[in-house]
Amino acid sequence: MTMKLVIFDVDGTLLDSQHAIVAAMAKAYIQHGLPAPTREAVRAIVGLSVAEAVAALSAEASDHPLQDIGDAFKRSFMESRKSSPDGMALYPGALEIIETLAARHDVLLGLATGNSRRGVAHFLERFGIEDRFVTRQTADDAPSKPHPAMVLQAIAEAGVSPECAVMIGDTTFDMEMARAAGARAIGVGWGYHPRERLFAAGAETILESFEELPGVLGLLDAVEAA
Missing domain, CATH: 1.10.150 (DNA polymerase; domain 1)
Incomplete structure (x- = not known):
């Protein structure tokens, strides 16, 4: 596995x-x-x-x-x-997908964000998900996106290879960061940058809801195995 x-x-x-x-x-x-x-x-x-x-x-x-x-x-x-x-809420399905993936034995979860450590700690505590993420990369820990350092550091902390890492994000900065680190890149269709820019920046696919993510991860596994 x-x-x-x-x-x-x-x-x-x-x-x-x-x-x-x-x-x-x-x-x-x-x-x-x-x-x-x-x-x-x-x-x-x-x-x-x-x-x-x-x-x-x-x-x-x-x-x-x-x-x-x-x-x-x-x-x-x-x-x-x-x-x-x-005033700030999780997008529909976000908490459910975090819990679903955290319960799997073949998945580790991480964060890579332009937020500060303090902001991330507040976010995790507010939604009761402090223990779901094995690595947390913030603006205090690495150069700003799209520099690949956040993803590279997350990969090192999790102990996986770059091709086994997938970045989920809503901006071109996320896609470019993932690609520069040798990781896979998946965009989301509800964030701040339009779909065409996400694809141009390296997104392999774009989610329309978090419910699609387990299936997309399975497809990536299948392509990798082939």
């Missing part, structure tokens, strides 16, 4: 945090007397670490105080999480 490592992104894949992220980023810019970035612009950078996200949003404005904006975003996002704990 070959052990498979299934690595999930968090925001836009497991957790519907779009509104909180957009609102926190808008507040961070407004606090510095700057126009808030559009929802579309913020959606495009979700998945990057905060420093890279702010740099991308302010790419055409060399005078923006990037560090200060990033710090303001972190404070605003944390405040939002505390004041409105129900």
Whole structure:
């Protein structure tokens, strides 16, 4: 039996945090007397670490105080999480697929996210899934996506080979990161980047619901065996 490592992104894949992220980023810019970035612009950078996200949003404005904006975003996002704990929910089927895969003897679970360690710990505790993931890669542990370090570190910690690792994510950053690490890449159709961009970035297939994931993993196993 070959052990498979299934690595999930968090925001836009497991957790519907779009509104909180957009609102926190808008507040961070407004606090510095700057126009808030559009929802579309913020959606495009979700998945990057905060420093890279702010740099991308302010790419055409060399005078923006990037560090200060990033710090303001972190404070605003944390405040939002505390004041409105129900404002961010798991996508339909997310908890069920985590529990289903965690119960299998041939699957290990991991996380690779642009969130901080603190944010990931809060996420896991809130939904009671702290012990489901054998590896957790965060913005505090590795360079920002799409650098392959998060996936490579997850593979090393889990003790599997790259071809036995599968990244599940909603952005091109996730797909590119997986491919650069030699892992498989599966996109989801409900996140922040459109399907065509996910395929162009290396997604082998795109899930329309988490219910499809066990079957897709089985197909990947079959192709690998052939």
